Amino acid sequence: MSIGTLIKRIQDIMRQDSGVDGDAQRISQMVWLLFLKVYDAKEELWEFYDENYQSIIPEELRWRNWAVDEKDGKALTGEKLLDFVNNELFPTLKDLKVDETSEKRQAIVKYIFEDVYNYMKNGTLLRQVINVLNEVDFTEHEERHAFNDIYENILKDLQSAGNSGEFYTPRPVTEFIIEMLKPQIGESIADFASGTGGFLISAISYMESQIKTPDDKKTIQRNLFGIEKKPLPYLLAMTNLILHDIDSPNLLHDNSLSKNVRDYKEEDRYNVIAMNPPYGGTEEEAIKVNFPVNMQSSETADLFMTLIMYRLKKNGRAGVILPDGFLFATDGVKKNIKEKLLSEFNLHTIVRLPEGVFSPYTDITTNLLFFDKTGATNEIWYYQHPLPEGYKKYTKTKPIKKQEFQSEIAWWNNRKENDFAWKVSIEEIKDRQYNLDIKNPMQKEEKEERTLTEILNELEENFASSSHLIGLLRGELNE
Known part of the structure; x- marks a missing residue:
């Protein structure tokens, strides 16, 4: 069966x-x-x-x-x-x-x-x-x-399960991020909003080929760490980790933002952090005071970015999924966070994802930010993830696939500017008031000829997406 x-x-x-x-x-x-x-x-x-x-x-x-x-x-x-x-x-x-x-x-x-x-x-x-x-x-x-x-079947169902959809990050995305971060046995690996445990499972799978002794397996288990606030994804993550032979998962059912970031010591920091912070959510005043005044925000994604910076070890590396809104903001808390990020960390790569990667939960375009704690940023490489031929965007029925990241993987260690890759100096970023929303200079705007059927289909998709978002907001209000 x-x-x-x-x-x-x-x-x-x-x-x-x-x-x-x-x-x-x-x-x-x-x-x-x-x-x-x-x-x-x-x-x-x-x-x-x-x-x-x-x-x-x-x-x-x-x-x-x-x-x-x-x-x-x-x-x-x-x-x-x-x-x-x-x-x-x-x-x-x-x-x-x-x-x-x-x-x-x-x-x-x-x-x-x-x-x-x-x-x-x-x-x-x-x-x-x-x-x-x-x-x-x-x-x-x-x-x-x-x-x-x-x-996998359960996770696909989660995509259309009301306000539970926020827990799902497509596996090809988690696997790509982990593959670029290259976690090694002996390194500590964390996800502070672990959802159903996708990043932790991808890290386990990546390190399997490194296992040589039974102690290696124990070391992996000891060094994996996650926190999840909501009960359903926590239960899913626990079950899946146990089935991956992580008998005693270091997975807490808690809010990562509830501790003052200034209290973290060296033993609270990690070599590798991989995350898809929840965004669009809000936090109460009691949570915001756990952060420096110039980084106090109601937006969960902002707070998680600050948390990551406080919990990344020296020479550690991070891969984080963030929406366009974080990139283009040029005032207030978001600018302060980006200023700290670029002055204290090396934000070396931003992979720009097209629409629909998180469909049907949201059509908001997102980005993969890769940075390490090795010094200040001198330049940022951008890579525009290409859609497969014939696609206008990803959808629920045409989801993103792991093999579609092959162009990024082939380019990663031998970086040259091309139709999809370009670099920007830190001076230009500062001139732009820390607006990181930089479009591909090689991509020309094309006037698109569309049939009436295509326009109607797009309207239907947008209507469905709006209805889904209304359902999410109603669920949050009910909670």
Whole structure:
């Protein structure tokens, strides 16, 4: 059975349940169930290698003891299953006792369930979902890694799941950024708004070829760090990291901006930072005071850029996704942040992405900023990411692909100006009052002849995008 078919079967069952409203709730419901099944499979491995291993989950609440249908008529279903989940399983997991001595791989169960809910109201349908999940054996290496396909399906659904769409960064983008940052075993790697863990997973995959000993794997695990504020992406990230054999993920469910940046010491800094900071959001006054007065902003992307600068080690390197708005602002906080960035860091490359990379969540054009803490910026190289032939922009049905970054990769270590690449001196940047929104000088504006059908299609897409944005804003207001 294909993974896509499995996901569709689960979604079709959940759509019959009156308690599950929309894609975001379906995904949340599916993922807490997946987490418990995956965790149980990992516990089987931990028990095999450690005869003294003790589960933090009470025996009767472990997946193997209540979720598996032995076809003997004793499996929980209907009202009995609902009563068990709502009145025994959830209250117990939310109230697990953990402290500073608790193993991280055990404590994560409590952290996961602090903000998770059972939305299903039909115990018979819940049993059907559980039975479908039990068709996958996560103790088997091949099936465990097939979760990547499940995960990709879930992430694609997240793109149109209301205000959850903000958590998704296309995998080709995370892989390209990581490949350009070239993390090495022994280096510390962080994402302070880790969402579903895309950058951390890409970093693990990149370093796999460097692993020579079991200690190398432990070193990777010890040096990965993430923070995520919202419960659904946190749950997704935890589940995926565990399936990538990161048994004790250094992933916190917290707000990265809640600590005063001036309090960070050397041990709080990282060699590599890769991020897609949330933008368009706002932060309260209590958060803003954690930043220097000239960098206090309500815009989350501004605050995260400042945070990155305070948490990057000497000689460290960063890759950050930011919208055009950050580039072209020439006054206020954004200018102050860019002034600090260019005077204290080497912003060596800006890759300009075309429209639609984050479709359907937003059509806002974005940029990949690469900088390191090796001294001030002397010049910035720009690279205009070319669209595939015949494309006017990326869309949900025509997403960006990893192989489309080959032109940047081929150019990266042998930089020359061409139709897509140009460089700008720091003097010109200063003359422009730190406006970094510099268009490709080789690109001529072409008057586009369009048919009526093409215009109507564009209007439809813009209308859909606007409706989606209204849905996001309504979701934020409801929260």
